[in-house]
Amino acid sequence: MDRKPNILFLMADQFRADALGCSGGWTRTPNLDRIAAMGVRYSECVTNSPICCPARASLASGLYPHTTGLWTNKGYTLPPTWRTWMAAIRDAGYRTSLFGKTHLHRHGGEMDLRDCEHLLHAYGLDDVDETTGPHAASKSRCRMTDLWASKGLLEAFRHDIHRRWHLGLITDPSPLGAEHHYDAYVGQTACRYLQTYDREQPWFCWVSFGGPHEPWDAPEPYASQFDPAAMPPARPRITSESPRPTGGLDEHFAKYDEMLSRPERVGLSPENTPRLRANYAGKVALIDDQIGQILSVLEQRGELDNTIIAFTSDHGEMNGDHGTIYKSCFLDGAARIPMIVSTPAMRNTPLAGRVSASPTELFDLGPTLADLAGAPLDYEQFGVSLAPTLTDPAAHHRRDAVCEFEGEVMLLTDRHKAAINRQGELYLLIDRERDPDEQHNLAGTPALRDTETALRLRILERLAQSQAQRPIVGFVAD
Numbered sequence: 001m002d003r004k005p006n007i008l009f010l011m012a013d014q015f016r017a018d019a020l021g022c023s024g025g026w027t028r029t030p031n032l033d034r035i036a037a038m039g040v041r042y043s044e045c046v047t048n049s050p051i052c053c054p055a056r057a058s059l060a061s062g063l064y065p066h067t068t069g070l071w072t073n074k075g076y077t078l079p080p081t082w083r084t085w086m087a088a089i090r091d092a093g094y095r096t097s098l099f100g101k102t103h104l105h106r107h108g109g110e111m112d113l114r115d116c117e118h119l120l121h122a123y124g125l126d127d128v129d130e131t132t133g134p135h136a137a138s139k140s141r142c143r144m145t146d147l148w149a150s151k152g153l154l155e156a157f158r159h160d161i162h163r164r165w166h167l168g169l170i171t172d173p174s175p176l177g178a179e180h181h182y183d184a185y186v187g188q189t190a191c192r193y194l195q196t197y198d199r200e201q202p203w204f205c206w207v208s209f210g211g212p213h214e215p216w217d218a219p220e221p222y223a224s225q226f227d228p229a230a231m232p233p234a235r236p237r238i239t240s241e242s243p244r245p246t247g248g249l250d251e252h253f254a255k256y257d258e259m260l261s262r263p264e265r266v267g268l269s270p271e272n273t274p275r276l277r278a279n280y281a282g283k284v285a286l287i288d289d290q291i292g293q294i295l296s297v298l299e300q301r302g303e304l305d306n307t308i309i310a311f312t313s314d315h316g317e318m319n320g321d322h323g324t325i326y327k328s329c330f331l332d333g334a335a336r337i338p339m340i341v342s343t344p345a346m347r348n349t350p351l352a353g354r355v356s357a358s359p360t361e362l363f364d365l366g367p368t369l370a371d372l373a374g375a376p377l378d379y380e381q382f383g384v385s386l387a388p389t390l391t392d393p394a395a396h397h398r399r400d401a402v403c404e405f406e407g408e409v410m411l412l413t414d415r416h417k418a419a420i421n422r423q424g425e426l427y428l429l430i431d432r433e434r435d436p437d438e439q440h441n442l443a444g445t446p447a448l449r450d451t452e453t454a455l456r457l458r459i460l461e462r463l464a465q466s467q468a469q470r471p472i473v474g475f476v477a478d
Contacts, residue, residue, distance in 0.1 A: 004093065005344055006307040007204040007369055008294070010035075012287055013052070013101060013133060014213035014327065015313035017045065017336035019284050026232050027281045028225075031292035032340070035309050037353045039342025040390055045360040046403045046412050047315040050327040050334040052133075054404070055314040056103045058363045060084050060123065062381025064466050065404040072406070075106035080122035083379045085366035086204070087124030092375035095201040097127040097193060100186040100208030103314075107132055113142040125206070129189050133210045134182055134217070135161060144185045153180055164215045168266035169325065171279040174217040178286065181219050183211045187290025194297045204373070207294065211283045212317070214326070216275075218282030226281040228274035234320035235437050238331070238430075242444035247419065247427030248408045249329060249441075256324040273320035280319055305347070308372050311340040312365055322438075330410040330419050330428060331438055335403050341368060341386055356389055359401035359412055382466045402462050411459045418443075418455040426456045 018024030022033040023043065048058035053073045054065045061082055065071055090096045098120060105119050113130045120128045131137065131144045138161040148154040156175040164170055174181055190207040197203055218225075237253070260267035268276075291311075298304040318324045318333040327334040339360055346352050363383040370377055371385040389395045403410040410419040410428070417438075419428035429443040429452060442448055 003200075003306070004202040004373065006202050006303060007089070007094070007373060008298070008307050008309045009204070009206040009369065010291055010294075010309065010311040011100075011206065011208040012212065012311075012313045013208075013210055014315060014317040015284070015338060016316040016319065016333055017043070017338050019212070019281070020338055023338065024232070026230070026277075027284045029284060029288040031288045031295060032311060032338075034295070035291075035311060035342050036340050038347045039309065039340055039352060040346075040354050040356050040386075042339035042341075042356045042358070042360040042386070042397075044357050044401070044412065044414075045312070045337050045339035045362065046335050046401045046410075047313075047337050047362045048402070049404050050315045050329060051405060052103050052314055055362060059314070059366060060086070060104055062363050062366055062377070062383040064382060064402065066407075066409075066463060067382075067466060075108045077105040077119065078123065080119055084124050085370040085375070085377055085381075085383075086206070088370050088375040088377055089204050089373045090124045090126065092370075092373050093201060094204040094373060095127070095197075095199050096125050096204045096206075098125040098206045098208065099129050099190040099193065100131050100206075101133055101210050102130060102208060103133070107136060107140050109139060111140050113140060127193065131182060131186060131210060133213055134215060135165075137182060137210075138162070144182065147185070148176070148180060151180060160217070161215065164217070168260075169216065169268065169272060169276060170266055171216045171218075171223070171275045173223040174219045176219060178219040178222065181286065183209045183283070183287050183290060186210065187287075187293060191293055191297050194294065194301070204369075207291075209287050209290070211287055212280050214317070216279040216283075218279045218286060222282035222286045223279060224282075225285055226278040228278040231274045231277035231281070234273050234277075235322055235333075236439065237322045238438055238441050240441040240443070242442075242446070244441070244444035245421055245423070245425035245427045247421035247425070248405060249331075249419075249428055252329040253322070253324065256326075260325075268320055268323060268325065276325070277319055280317065305344055307344065308369065309340075309342045310365055310369060311338060312362060313337045314362070328405060330403060330405065330408075330417070335410065335412075337362060339365065341365075341390060343372060343390055346390055351391065351393065354393060356397065357414070358389065358395075358397040359399070359414070360386065360397055361401045361403075364397070400458065400462070402459070409459050409463065411455060411462065413455075416451070416455060418452070418459065420456060420459055424456070424460070426452050429455070
């Protein structure tokens with residue numbers, strides 16, 4: 001009997017939907033483009049929340065933020081008693097592993113991530129080497145920071161993170177260099193694990209990079225690989241056509257206007273934004289190179305043709321669009337993410353290389369991988385397997401997609417993007433067909449009142465379909 005296919009789950013942090021070479025054209029990602037050419041790319045995928053912890057909790061649990069009750073990045077721990085699709089895959093006979101960032105449990109301060117490995121085991125991950133994002137890595141400990149310390153690099157890294165936090169949006173290369181950069185560590189650790197894997201079980205390997213999340217610290221040669229002048233211009237700030245209810249967009253702009261205007265910090269400017277984008281593209285290229293090395297390992301072992309490959313991100317990065325940075329809003333730079341799935345059965349067939357424009361949500365990936373692994377999910381969750389779209393080009397996955405942030409809800413359809421505030425009032429309306437750059441907020445336009453009503457009712461319908469059956473328990477605040 002043939003062994004089940006292996007599963008390679010690739011994930012990045014703060015990776016924009018247009019940061020693939022094949023989707024945006026301003027970065028170079030030959031290896032991710034290769035995976036897309038061997039599978040299906042979902043061009044209309046949104047995160048469940050444009051901020052790390054809520055998005056990752058939704059990815060692991062298959063529950064929406066309004067169901068988990070998790071809205072912010074404050075320290076928390078996903079309850080070890082909660083069932084996950086990773087555990088289902090393990091129960092289906094796979095040896096599971098994780099290399100890199102999960103952000104599924106609290107890891108603030110000077111804690112050692114190795115003290116939390118029992119949680120990752122409970123979530124369904126057998127072999128783990130966990131890291132944090134770059135900011136948390138300046139304080140917490142793990143195998144990666146121990147390696148930096150042994151190389152005399154840890155204090156320089158800590159000083160560099162502290163300096164960037166106070167100076168603002170600078171693009172100096174990381175003192176770690178390309179060899180010891182946090183994304184290189186994740187990629188190389190995964191390579192070594194896969195090179196020496198010798199179990200009879202099929203493997204599931206989650207490789208979770210901490211970049212291209214800021215800081216903008218691409219090491220050389222990646223720091224100089226992209227010309228700032230060749231970067232696409234940032235989208236101007238969105239404007240409103242009519243008076244409308246206040247909502248998170250106004251709050252988002254006000255918060256970042258205040259932060260970026262501090263006199264001691266380097267902020268966004270016509271000169272600085274292209275440099276941020278070029279550095280971000282360099283970090284994307286570094287990750288893509290690491291993915292290429294992982295694919296080479298699979299080819300050398302003769303396993304590529306029996307490996308399912310998926311790629312996604314937790315959320316995007318504004319990177320200067322609309323005069324802001326980071327995430328935490330419903331505009332495309334933050335809310336839309338890449339999603340690629342490739343299976344051995346579809347490669348070298350007309351199905352490979354297809355682009356699906358059906359709305360998709362981040363947490364649909366978990367049920368998809370479980371489905372492909374023959375691992376039924378017999379617990380309540382709201383992700384929908386993408387498997388039918390992998391074999392039927394005409395399959396429509398979702399009617400629309402939902403994204404949530406701090407009690408607000410955004411709905412993405414083929415034609416529109418709409419968002420309601422905490423009071424249930426619609427404050428954002430974009431005609432995606434006529435305004436792909438999101439320059440005009442049409443909320444409050446009298447001629448579109450019927451459209452607003454229909455979209456608002458659809459948002460409320462989506463919420464009603466997934467109301468909390470149980471609040472999440474076990475979150476631990478800092």
